[in-house]
Amino acid sequence: MEEKAKSKINLNRVDMPRQDPKDRAHNYNEVALGYTEEMALEEANRCIQCPKRACVSGCPVNVDIPEFIKALRDKNMPEAVRVLKSKNALPAICGRVCPQETQCEEACTLGKRKAPIAIGRLERYVADWDLTNKDKRPATILPPPTGKKVAVIGSGPAGLTAAADLAKFGHKVTIYEALHTAGGVLMYGIPEFRLPKAVVQAEINYVKSLGVEIQLDSVMGKLATIDELMDKDFDAVFLGTGAGLPMFLNIPGENLNGVYSANEFLTRVNLMKAYLFPEYDTPIKIGKHVAVIGGGNVAMDAARCALRLGAEKVYIVYRRSRTEMPARHEEVENAEEEGIIFKFLTNPKQIIGDDNGWVKAMECYEMELGEPDASGRRRPITKAGSEFVMDVDVVVVALGTTPNPLIPSTTRGLETTRHGTVVADEQTGKTVKDRVWAGGDVVTGAATVISAMGAGKRAAASINEFLMKKQSF
Amino acid sequence: MFKIVWKESLTPVIDCLKVEAPALAAKARAGQFVIIRVDEVGERIPLTLADWDAHEGTITLVAMRVGTSTHKLGKLKSGDSLIDLVGPLGRPSEIEKYGNVVMVGGGVGIAPIHPIARSLKNAGNRIISIIGARNRDLLFWEDKMQALSDELIVTTDDGSYARKGVVTEPLKELLEKGGINRVIAIGPAIMMKFCSATTRPYNVPTVVSLNAIMVDGTGMCGCCRLSVGGETKFACVDGPEFNGHEVDWDITLARQKIYLKEEKESLARWESCQCGKS
Ligand SMILES: Cc1cc2nc3c(=O)[nH]c(=O)nc-3n(C[C@H](O)[C@H](O)[C@H](O)COP(=O)(O)OP(=O)(O)OC[C@H]3O[C@@H](n4cnc5c(N)ncnc54)[C@H](O)[C@@H]3O)c2cc1C
Ligand code: SF4
Ligand code: FES
Numbered sequence: 001m002e003e004k005a006k007s008k009i010n011l012n013r014v015d016m017p018r019q020d021p022k023d024r025a026h027n028y029n030e031v032a033l034g035y036t037e038e039m040a041l042e043e044a045n046r047c048i049q050c051p052k053r054a055c056v057s058g059c060p061v062n063v064d065i066p067e068f069i070k071a072l073r074d075k076n077m078p079e080a081v082r083v084l085k086s087k088n089a090l091p092a093i094c095g096r097v098c099p100q101e102t103q104c105e106e107a108c109t110l111g112k113r114k115a116p117i118a119i120g121r122l123e124r125y126v127a128d129w130d131l132t133n134k135d136k137r138p139a140t141i142l143p144p145p146t147g148k149k150v151a152v153i154g155s156g157p158a159g160l161t162a163a164a165d166l167a168k169f170g171h172k173v174t175i176y177e178a179l180h181t182a183g184g185v186l187m188y189g190i191p192e193f194r195l196p197k198a199v200v201q202a203e204i205n206y207v208k209s210l211g212v213e214i215q216l217d218s219v220m221g222k223l224a225t226i227d228e229l230m231d232k233d234f235d236a237v238f239l240g241t242g243a244g245l246p247m248f249l250n251i252p253g254e255n256l257n258g259v260y261s262a263n264e265f266l267t268r269v270n271l272m273k274a275y276l277f278p279e280y281d282t283p284i285k286i287g288k289h290v291a292v293i294g295g296g297n298v299a300m301d302a303a304r305c306a307l308r309l310g311a312e313k314v315y316i317v318y319r320r321s322r323t324e325m326p327a328r329h330e331e332v333e334n335a336e337e338e339g340i341i342f343k344f345l346t347n348p349k350q351i352i353g354d355d356n357g358w359v360k361a362m363e364c365y366e367m368e369l370g371e372p373d374a375s376g377r378r379r380p381i382t383k384a385g386s387e388f389v390m391d392v393d394v395v396v397v398a399l400g401t402t403p404n405p406l407i408p409s410t411t412r413g414l415e416t417t418r419h420g421t422v423v424a425d426e427q428t429g430k431t432v433k434d435r436v437w438a439g440g441d442v443v444t445g446a447a448t449v450i451s452a453m454g455a456g457k458r459a460a461a462s463i464n465e466f467l468m469k470k471q472s473f
Numbered sequence: 474m475f476k477i478v479w480k481e482s483l484t485p486v487i488d489c490l491k492v493e494a495p496a497l498a499a500k501a502r503a504g505q506f507v508i509i510r511v512d513e514v515g516e517r518i519p520l521t522l523a524d525w526d527a528h529e530g531t532i533t534l535v536a537m538r539v540g541t542s543t544h545k546l547g548k549l550k551s552g553d554s555l556i557d558l559v560g561p562l563g564r565p566s567e568i569e570k571y572g573n574v575v576m577v578g579g580g581v582g583i584a585p586i587h588p589i590a591r592s593l594k595n596a597g598n599r600i601i602s603i604i605g606a607r608n609r610d611l612l613f614w615e616d617k618m619q620a621l622s623d624e625l626i627v628t629t630d631d632g633s634y635a636r637k638g639v640v641t642e643p644l645k646e647l648l649e650k651g652g653i654n655r656v657i658a659i660g661p662a663i664m665m666k667f668c669s670a671t672t673r674p675y676n677v678p679t680v681v682s683l684n685a686i687m688v689d690g691t692g693m694c695g696c697c698r699l700s701v702g703g704e705t706k707f708a709c710v711d712g713p714e715f716n717g718h719e720v721d722w723d724i725t726l727a728r729q730k731i732y733l734k735e736e737k738e739s740l741a742r743w744e745s746c747q748c749g750k751s
Contacts, residue, residue, distance in 0.1 A: 178691055180510060180517075180557040217559045219691055223496055244693040248705065255700055255724050257731045264694035272516065272688070278742045281516040281541050282688075283735030357727030404692055406710075 011115040014043040021337040025307055028192045028275060031334060032096070040125040044073040047117050050109045055119060058107025060454040063087045065104060065119055072126055081130040081137070084123065089164040090157060090203045090453065092131055093186060095124025096195050098450050099328050131202045140210060143170040148467040151176060151234040153220045153407065156184020157449045158440025159240030160207050161456030162463075166238075167210035169464045174234075176218040181271060184242055185441075186449070188271040189263070191301050193308070194331075197270075221410040226436065236435045236463050239422060240456060241407055243441035247399045249293065253351030254397070258285055258359035262294070262302045262398035269305045287394025289313045291362055293348060294398030295325040300332060302396045303340045314340050315390065319347040319367050319380040345369070347380065349387060351395055362390045403442045411436075421445050429459030437463055474554040478531060483613035486538045487581055488547045489523070495530030497560050503592040504566030504585070504682065504714055507532065508690040510557035511545040518542045519687045521585035521659070521713065522561065532560075535584035535613075541739045562690045563713045566680070568592045572654035575647055576602045576622070577640050577668050579660020583614050585682060586659050591621050593657075599623050601653075603643050605660075609634035640664065641671045648675040656680070658717065662726050669717030679717035683708045683725060686732070700724045 017033040018024075024031050035043065047069045055065040064083050071080035084091045100106075100120035108116035130137065148171045152159045155177040163173045181187050186200045208214065220226065226237055246261035248254055265284070268274040272282035290306040292299050295318035307314045316335070318325060321344045325332060336342070345367040352361040366386035369378035402420045413433040415423040422438045424431045429439040439455025441447055479491040497507065506521040518540075524533035536543045549555075566589045574593050578586035583604045594600050600621060605628035606612040612627070612634060619625050626643045627635035636643070640660075647653055648671065656679045658668035665681040672679040685697035685708035697708035700721035706712065 178559070179689065180559070217557050219559060219562065222561055223500060244691075246693070246695045248695065250705075255698055255705060255728070257727055261695040264688060264696045267688055267694055273514075277735065278739045280514045281739055283732045283739065285731065356730075357724065406691060 009048060009110065009113070010046045011110070011113055013046070013115045013118055014039045014121075016118070016121050018334075021334075021339070024193065025338040028308060030196050031193050034128060035121055035125045040122060041073055041075075043118050044069050044122055046110070046115075047073075048109065052109065054107040054109050055104040055117070058104040060103065060450045061087050061457060063104075063123075068126060069117070069119075069122060072122060077126065077129050077133070078136060080126045084126055085130075088123075088453065089161050089207065090449075091123050092127035092199045093157070093195060093203055094450055094453070095120050095122075095127050096199070097190060099448060101329060103450070128199075131199065140168070142168065142210065145172065146170040146467065148172065148235045149174070149233055150236045150238065150463060150467075151229045152238045152240060153226070154178075154184060154240040154242055154440075154442075155182035155204070155214060156240055156242050156440060156452060157186065158242070158442075158452035158456040159184070159238065160204065161453040162238045162240060162437075162439065162460045163212045163456075164207045164210055165457055165460035166463060167207075167212050169460070171464070171467060173212045175212060175214045176220050176223075177214060177216050178219040179271065180216050182214050182216065184240075188267045189298070189301070191266070191270055191305050193304070194301065219406070221406040226407060226411040226414075230435055235467055236437065238429070238456070238459055238463065239407060239431070239436065239438035239442055240440045240452070241404060241442045242452075243401045243403045243421075243446045245402045245404050245420070246397070247401065248397055249348060249399065251348055251350050253353055253359070256351055256353040256359045257357050258287065258393055259351060259395045259397065262292070262298045262396055263401065265302050265396045266298070266305065269309070275305075275309060284309065285394055287311050287392065289315070289390075289392040290394040290396065291315045291317050291348075291390060291392040292396045292398055293317045294400070295320065295327060296398065296400070297327045297331055298400075299396075299398035300327045300335045300340075302398050304335055304338060306394065306396065307338060307340065311394070315343050315392070316340055317343045317346050317348065317362075317364065317390075319345065320377060321345055321369060324377045343390075345380065347382065348395075352389070359393055359395055360391075362392050362395060363387055364390060401441075401446050403445070419445060427458060428462035429455055430462060435466075474556060475558040476554050477549055477551050480549065480551045482547070483535065484610050486547075487535060487611065487613060488538070488543075489533065489535045489584075490546070490549070491531045491533050492555060492558060493530060494532050494558055497558065498525045498530050498532050499527045501525040501527070501532060501561045502565035503568065503588040505561040505563050506690070506713055507534070507558055507560030507562060508687065509534070509542075509546075509555050509559075511542050511549070512556055515545065515556065516540075516542050517557070517559075517688055517690070519562070519684065519690060519709070519713075521682060521684070522588060523584035524588055535581060537581040540736045541743045544740065544743060559690060563709060564711070566592065566657075566714055568596050570597045572598065573652050574598045574600055575644060575653055575656045576600060577644060577656065577658040577660070577664075578602065578604045578618070579640055579658070579664040580606050580611055582658075582660030582664070582682075583612075583618065586657065587614060587617055587621075589657060589659075590618070594621050601647060602626070603628065603640045605629065605640040607631065639667075641667050644668060645671050648672060648677060653677050656717075662722070662729055665717060666720075666722040666726070669720065669722075673718055680714050681717040681720065682713045683715060683720070684713070685709075685725070685728065699728070
């Protein structure tokens with residue numbers, strides 16, 4: 001078998017089963033169902049174990065991809081888990097939401113032949129095996145405590161990764177999280193049908209099992225400032241507070257009832273479980289015709305949630321064309337299959353309300369594409385006299401987010417850019433403030449789970465170096 | 474979990490709870506609020522601080538039973554716990570020596586008025602308080618307000634106690650007499666709207682505390698947005714206190730009604746679940 005696989009390259013990528021679009025448009029169960037053992041082995045056997053390891057350099061945290069794939073096809077699952085987790089503390093999450101098509105899979109040697117190894121699906125398979133076979137896990141051996149204490153602010157992927165690595169170095173870590181649940185965007189933003197919350201909580205439990213303490217309901221900057229934390233208890237602080245501030249369009253009618261930021265819409269649905277109202281107390285307005293403005297992953301998630309809540313028609317309103325959409329291709333395809341209607345080259349002019357202050361329509365312009373702008377994408381230009389009215393009763397604005405100024409405004413000596421992001425060294429995450437590191441969306445602006453994790457990892461290494469050096473004085 | 478160390482009903486529909494929260498109590502300032510969640514399925518609701526004691530490590534909350542969460546809150550006893558308590562949130566009240574300050578507290582708004590009046594009193598202001606409620610049964614803390622006011626006026630809409638009428642009437646009389654340097658009004662939005670309209674012709678700076686619907690309370694969702702002076706503001710981080718003369722009251726009032734239908738549905742469901750429970 002092994003010989004045969006080596007001699008003849010198999011270009012048939014194994015498909016991952018998904019819920020039928022007709023069914024899944026009405027439920028919150030996970031859309032992608034994951035490989036069976038048979039499928040995983042078949043896909044793993046396609047890997048040619050190239051010495052060049054292009055995939056590894058495509059991975060932002062340099063997971064030893066060929067190694068874990070090899071262990072997987074040798075059916076040595078604990079070893080596959082070990083290899084994977086030695087670089088990635090949250091593989092069940094990454095296997096589901098990473099944009100592999102622009103990372104490891106893009107780099108994969110077989111990708112040149114249009115059939116890269118489905119690395120994400122294999123990662124998910126291995127990680128899910130680990131979650132269902134916790135009892136077979138080799139115990140993580142922690143070094144003796146160093147006596148050093150680190151505060152991590154925010155429990156998104158950046159904070160969780162930094163905390164896990166710092167704990168593995170033997171430091172005492174406390175995470176402070178503003179919300180009542182840990183996980184950041186993984187819990188409040190990305191919907192259940194794309195990333196089951198039980199998977200996120202299982203990964204968080206793993207971080208806790210390393211001795212990390214998580215203090216919820218703690219809005220830092222309010223409950224205590226960063227300076228107070230360092231004066232009192234902590235030797236170092238890592239800021240992983242994300243980019244949580246919603247942007248609005250600043251057009252007339254934006255404060256009408258029925259207009260949501262994507263953050264509010266998704267938080268109500270995912271974190272507060274408004275889709276289970278009235279079993280859960282938090283309500284959400286279920287639109288008949290919903291317009292989601294934006295073309296990123298967040299817009300796709302909001303649109304697909306609106307559909308599942310029971311909207312008859314859900315539109316994505318995007319001012320450029322399909323090719324410029326920043327959302328992952330797979331998610332656009334999923335949304336389309338489920339019946340989301342795409343209005344390209346369309347830009348809102350104003351939201352129109354009824355006498356009671358509720359949205360009843362949205363007036364839009366048609367757009368056309370001009371010369372490329374600073375982002376390299378062709379600039380959308382308003383077509384004069386092209387206004388038309390869309391009949392909608394809920395509007396979700398998904399235009400992006402910026403970091404919350406709460407911590408920078410209450411911390412002495414932190415430097416921020418004019419976009420509100422915290423300035424930190426790209427390699428180490430060190431800020432200009434003594435003993436403070438930062439990473440993830442708070443530094444880069446809204447980015448990806450894996451880039452936030454990578455930043456958390458690098459910062460943990462740098463913090464460890466600083467703490468251990470200090471100890472030797 | 475945040476333990477309730479003491480609880481009493483101030484009126485048949487208004488509850489007062491003292492909750493253990495040492496870190497929060499140490500940081501609390503007049504005018505700030507907290508967000509609570511009563512249980513695992515509960516909504517996140519904002520409540521303005523009614524009091525706190527840094528020494529004892531407790532905060533005091535006063536809530537009127539209107540929706541599911543506040544009804545659930547009313548059922549809790551001392552020894553029970555709140556599942557979540559977040560704060561202190563929002564900007565503290567501006568406390569300076571202004572001179573003669575009128576504090577207007579309407580209904581459950583009497584509670585948050587109290588610590589602000591105390592801070593202003595300590596800053597050397599002369600405090601004239603007007604507290605009002607629909608009827609006698611909804612009035613509370615008259616004694617507390619009496620203790621820290623140089624002058625206290627009490628009204629009930631139906632005349633069942635003290636002066637009959639609404640709070641804007643004595644407010645107008647005071648403004649007419651002159652010498653008022655600042656007005657702080659907290660209560661139902663409609664009351665704050667009318668207080669602001671009353672003070673406007675006299676050009677007296679008027680501060681209102683807007684109880685918008687919230688989710689996170691940290692600027693993350695925009696659910697609490699309002700229009701103030703023609704600009705969109707977030708009540709949770711830019712407020713909760715705003716210049717009453719600049720608030721767009723139509724939007725404020727409309728936004729408070731977003732979930733009226735759902736709130737009724739949720740409460741009816743909760744009430745029917747309560748039947749049979751003692
Ligand atoms: C709807 C949506 C879908 C997405 N889909 C994808 C995807 O498919 N793939 C992908 O790779 N990326 C996706 N992203 C982006 C990705 O989720 C983020 O880039 C990533 O979560 C950033 O991680 P982080 O740790 O920096 O911040 P966050 O995940 O934002 O976590 C920050 C945490 O800090 C907390 N916090 C903030 N301020 C304070 C404070 N003052 N005190 C205490 N705690 C505080 C917040 O409550 C939050 O829990 C998506 C984002 C959204 C919103
Ligand atoms: S590049 Fe592709 S084929 Fe080569 S080792 Fe990595 S996953 Fe296997
Ligand atoms: S409550 Fe979410 S931004 Fe104010």
